[in-house]
Amino acid sequence: MREVATTIGILGAGRVGTALARRAVAAGYDVQVATAKPAAEIALLLEIMVPGARADEAEAVIAASDIVILALPLSKYRALRPELFTGKVVVDAMNYWAPTDGVIPVFEGARSSSEVVQDHLTGAQLVRSFNHMGYHEIDEAARPAGDPHRRALALAGDDAQARDLVAGFIDRIGFDPVDAGPLAASRGFATGGPIFGASLGRSEMQKRLQEAEFAA
Amino acid sequence: MELGIYSFGDVQRDAATGELGSTAQATRNLLEAIKLADEVGLDFFGIGEHHTREMPASAATVVLGAAASVTKQIKLGSAVTVLSTDDPVRVYQQFATLDALSNGRAEITAGRGSSTESFPLFGHSLNDYDELFAEKLDLLLDINESETVTWKGKHRPALNEALVVPRPDSGKLPIWLATGGNPQSSVRAGLLGLPISYAIIGGQAARFAPLAELYRRAGAQAQITASELKISVASPGFVAEDASKAKEQFWTHWHAVMETIGKIRGFAPPPRHHYDMEASGAGALFAGDPEEIARRIVTLHGQIGHMRQFFQMDVGHLPQKDFLRSIELLGTRVKPLVDAELAAKQAA
Ligand SMILES: NC(=O)c1ccc[n+]([C@@H]2O[C@H](COP(=O)([O-])OP(=O)(O)OC[C@H]3O[C@@H](n4cnc5c(N)ncnc54)[C@H](OP(=O)(O)O)[C@@H]3O)[C@@H](O)[C@H]2O)c1
Numbered sequence: 001m002r003e004v005a006t007t008i009g010i011l012g013a014g015r016v017g018t019a020l021a022r023r024a025v026a027a028g029y030d031v032q033v034a035t036a037k038p039a040a041e042i043a044l045l046l047e048i049m050v051p052g053a054r055a056d057e058a059e060a061v062i063a064a065s066d067i068v069i070l071a072l073p074l075s076k077y078r079a080l081r082p083e084l085f086t087g088k089v090v091v092d093a094m095n096y097w098a099p100t101d102g103v104i105p106v107f108e109g110a111r112s113s114s115e116v117v118q119d120h121l122t123g124a125q126l127v128r129s130f131n132h133m134g135y136h137e138i139d140e141a142a143r144p145a146g147d148p149h150r151r152a153l154a155l156a157g158d159d160a161q162a163r164d165l166v167a168g169f170i171d172r173i174g175f176d177p178v179d180a181g182p183l184a185a186s187r188g189f190a191t192g193g194p195i196f197g198a199s200l201g202r203s204e205m206q207k208r209l210q211e212a213e214f215a216a
Numbered sequence: 217m218e219l220g221i222y223s224f225g226d227v228q229r230d231a232a233t234g235e236l237g238s239t240a241q242a243t244r245n246l247l248e249a250i251k252l253a254d255e256v257g258l259d260f261f262g263i264g265e266h267h268t269r270e271m272p273a274s275a276a277t278v279v280l281g282a283a284a285s286v287t288k289q290i291k292l293g294s295a296v297t298v299l300s301t302d303d304p305v306r307v308y309q310q311f312a313t314l315d316a317l318s319n320g321r322a323e324i325t326a327g328r329g330s331s332t333e334s335f336p337l338f339g340h341s342l343n344d345y346d347e348l349f350a351e352k353l354d355l356l357l358d359i360n361e362s363e364t365v366t367w368k369g370k371h372r373p374a375l376n377e378a379l380v381v382p383r384p385d386s387g388k389l390p391i392w393l394a395t396g397g398n399p400q401s402s403v404r405a406g407l408l409g410l411p412i413s414y415a416i417i418g419g420q421a422a423r424f425a426p427l428a429e430l431y432r433r434a435g436a437q438a439q440i441t442a443s444e445l446k447i448s449v450a451s452p453g454f455v456a457e458d459a460s461k462a463k464e465q466f467w468t469h470w471h472a473v474m475e476t477i478g479k480i481r482g483f484a485p486p487p488r489h490h491y492d493m494e495a496s497g498a499g500a501l502f503a504g505d506p507e508e509i510a511r512r513i514v515t516l517h518g519q520i521g522h523m524r525q526f527f528q529m530d531v532g533h534l535p536q537k538d539f540l541r542s543i544e545l546l547g548t549r550v551k552p553l554v555d556a557e558l559a560a561k562q563a564a
Binding site: 014018045048097099100103136137139140 | 330332335341342343345346397398399400403418419420423426427429430433434437478480481482483484486487490
């Protein structure tokens with residue numbers, strides 16, 4: 001694993017995928033994006049929505065990236081081929097919320113949806129983040145380090161090195177990373193939880209996660 | 217530039233008791249609002265399909281049909297029809313009937329709908345969310361092309377040279393595609409040559425400018441003539457004589473509705489400072505006095521080039537009298553200002 005990421009791969013060219021891609025390009029990363037469709041189908045979309053990012057097939061994007069971000073509907077997670085993710089740092093930005101996504105039994109338990117995704121992508125170092133922030137805020141709320149209004153993004157994952165790598169990415173695209181510890185702690189990031197959709201700085205977010213006893 | 221209103225049939229509270237009013241009264245209130253919107257010269261009134269106690273506008277075409285007979289020029293449409301859980305044949309028949317009764321003023325806006333109550337109500341699975349919409353849009357567009365339809369899909373029985381009537385005098389109904397900002401929807405609308413309706417309900421309104429460009433570029437790629445690539449914008453809004461009073465009052469009602477939505481979607485309602493950001497300058501909430509709202513519409517027009525903007529005013533139990541006053545101000549004060557400003561810009 002690299003100590004600092006330079007290449008970012010994003011799966012999903014929807015609202016979240018394009019917003020993260022824009023932030024990553026703006027921060028100087030080499031950014032590639034893939035969907036389930038052929039790369040040619042999102043070329044125009046990227047040219048206009050994320051100038052500077054390139055479209056490619058998922059397999060190539062995953063192979064070329066230090067960090068792979070999952071920004072597809074959670075209901076499609078089984079379409080991801082685990083063998084492509086072996087040894088990869090993968091950020092899960094997806095959410096489960098039955099009232100709008102429909103009931104998917106495997107996500108109905110007490111575990112966080114990211115733990116289920118980690119089970120599927122066995123060889124990956126999964127880190128959950130970005131899921132609790134609205135997509136347009138990823139664009140609009142980014143601030144340079146030290147800005148008093150800088151917002152926090154929580155992250156959780158079982159591999160400390162992977163967390164550090166992702167924390168570095170979060171910081172560089174304009175947010176304060178709040179490391180909540182192991183992947184199980186990401187239960188506190190979910191829809192309906194204490195930080196979901198809330199606009200919080202670093203200390204307030206730490207406090208809320210601790211109060212809810214989700215942080216390490 | 218066309219201006220208009222959209223509503224989900226918000227139920228008001230009784231001023232004396234604070235009790236939630238009846239859904240029947242809310243339905244009559246809606247008709248009253250459409251009639252006034254027509255009288256004050258507004259161009260469009262849309263009803264958005266909802267199925268809740270607080271927003272009971274579940275049968276848009278019935279209300280619009282009644283409105284057709286008491287209005288003269290206003291266009292009448294959905295905003296949106298949750299096409300995924302409806303039958304495109306039935307949707308088409310209803311809007312074509314409305315079109316006949318209103319002498320060509322009917323429009324359909326098809327969307328996936330961000331409220332999902334209609335899925336269990338009509339026996340559809342949310343797991344088919346994308347597929348249902350794609351398939352039903354395909355059928356709806358086929359029906360608009362010709363009065364006999366042969367079609368096959370997964371979620372509805374096949375049609376074999378089925379006759380779908382009545383037909384609009386103009387040949388076709390305007391069918392808009394509604395989207396909340398997924399870039400692939402802009403590409404889809406452009407490639408299909410459908411007019412697109414952006415729901416701008418939070419964040420910086422100007423972030424839709426690249427989406428509008430994407431839509432036009434996709435349309436050009438599919439060789440759609442530029443005049444067919446129309447854009448409309450739907451946003452929350454409220455107009456009163458005094459800007460700070462307008463913002464203050466709309467805050468109460470907007471906050472109430474965000475609280476309700478937040479409960480369903482699992483987030484806490486946004487705090488006041490968030491609202492203040494949204495309701496001023498470049499945000500998505502158009503609450504203010506007529507001059508400010510006119511200025512903001514014109515600014516957005518410069519960024520997006522939309523041909524219509526319409527506002528959801530009756531949210532969170534806004535009293536009917538304030539709703540009506542806001543409609544009146546939009547027609548009598550905002551619209552002339554916008555027209556004058558755009559004419560001046562064009563002359564310059
Ligand atoms: N909207 C928000 O504010 C928000 C905020 C935080 C997190 N989230 C989460 O982020 C995820 C994406 O949300 P969104 O709003 O961006 O959705 P969206 O706009 O619907 O975009 C989803 C994207 O995923 C792609 N996709 C579908 N299946 C795929 C596959 N097998 N491999 C690669 N790409 C695939 C889709 O393209 P194709 O179908 O063409 O492949 C599309 O580009 C969801 O899990 C959501 O819960 C959303």
